[in-house]
Amino acid sequence: MTMKLLFLVTEDWYFCSHRMALAQAAQASGYAVSVLCRVKHHGDVIRDAGFELIDLPMRRGGLNPAREWMTLVRIWQVYRRLKPDLVHQVAVKPVVYGSLAAWFLPTIKQVNLLAGLGTVFSARHWKTSVLKFLLKRLFRWLLRQPHVITVVQNRQDYAVLTEQLGLLPQQVRLIKGSGVDIEQFGYSAMPPPPLRLALVSRLLWDKGIAEFVAAARLLKQKGLQFQALLVGEPDEENIRSIGVEQLKDWQDEGVVDCVGRIDDVAAFWRSVHIAVLPSYREGLPKTLLEAAASGRPIITTDTAGCNEIVEHEVNGLLVPVRSVPPLADALERLVSNPALCAQMGKAGRTKVETEFANALVFAQTLAVYRELFND
The missing domain is CATH 3.40.50.2000 (Glycogen Phosphorylase B;)
Incomplete structure (x- = not known):
């Protein structure tokens, strides 16, 4: 039986630059891959890779309550219609909204990638301090649900989730980075001046x-x-x-x-x-x-x-x-x-x-997928 894998990310360009190669590796491993994101300029690239693409009018920086509510409802509708076996949700807003939607559909397994805790956790503005307070409480609830594994990319973020938010070690995985294509980015000698x-x-x-x-x-x-x-x-x-x-x-x-x-x-x-x-x-x-x-x-x-x-x-x-x-x-x-x-x-x-090569990072990520299905 073919497992359905759905990626939830904010932007089509981000999926292409950071998640496309992983999705292709998952597809080669037998998953049927779909992508839910805002589609602007890279839709044809995603479709040509053989992935189902669903447009999501999500604004990464949006805080309008009505618009954000409609985005959350849209995600829930897509999850209910597609019935994915596994969702891979990437970045803070997709993790929060996707986890809320999946909470109503308990058969869906979740991989949440917090690829850096980002502006909210590093900025010093009072607005981000309020948002940080709210996010910590949401994460304590959402990331501790059954059939959920959260992936972080560095040791400091791992410590935030386990020491500050109380996640158990079995609920968190450290996978360093998104991978890099070492053939495309091959070694080359230093170019001539100017420096x-x-x-x-x-x-x-x-x-x-x-x-x-x-x-x-x-x-x-x-x-x-x-x-x-x-x-x-x-x-x-x-x-x-x-x-x-x-x-x-x-x-x-x-x-x-x-x-x-x-x-x-x-x-x-x-x-x-x-x-x-x-x-x-x-x-x-x-x-x-x-x-x-x-x-x-x-x-x-x-x-x-x-x-x-x-x-x-x-x-x-x-x-x-x-x-x-x-x-x-x-x-x-x-x-x-x-x-x-x-x-x-x-x-x-x-x-x-x-x-950090693609092959290493993808193998670790696919192992997380298998772990959820074997749970």
Whole structure:
């Protein structure tokens, strides 16, 4: 009998970039795969992969009570109609809404992926503090239901669920990251000068972008020669998104080059020397996995998720969160030492091959699926 697997995610682009390969592995293992998400520009890609696609007008940053209620009802309707054997719900809002819908359909087994506890758990605004309070109480109830396993991507988030929210070890699994295609993101030697360092991310303040710009400014004032690239776009549905005017000001100042969105990320990393992400908190950032797989040294913060990828002084450098001088010192050290960059880049490639490759992550995830069916 073919098992029905339904992915609930927020956006079609996110499914394609972070979950498509896993869904294909599940399909190859015999699951009939469906996807429930907001469909904008990548619907044909998902359908062409052989997956049933259902549109869900979910807004990641939406807080309108009427609209959110309709989204929850829509999820419940889809769950009731499709009758999936297993739902794989990804990120905070899909986990909450999907778990509430599945509570009325107790035969559905659930895998909840909290890929980083995100803006709600790292931001300092009073609104996010209230939301954090409510979410903790919801999680204590929803994630402790029968036939539910929650997956996290780093040790700190595992500790939050087990130590703060009281989940039992058998209710939580630590699977490091979404995987990376080590063939697509193959190792390559360092490109010729000029030296280029890049921050690839959604353009949110919590990614440490202001600190990146400030550190680059300090180094350029000291006369160091390099190009600092800011790659990505603002996220209008995130309250911590950086405004277009701010990006224009940085571009006009000449400190960083705001590249925008790029399609061929693998080719981009081959053209860059150093990856930077001074984020405040992550799940396990795929952008750093892709950079490390490509043989690039990493400068990132000693915080949840980021310090799972980087071993300090081995495949990169860890710096404190929200602190510009140590970040500038780390950048200066690698900018001034091409041999160290190459050495760390090779170590990063080895780390990805042995800990984060797609085959490893997918095998662990499919094992969680089997565990639920054998329960």
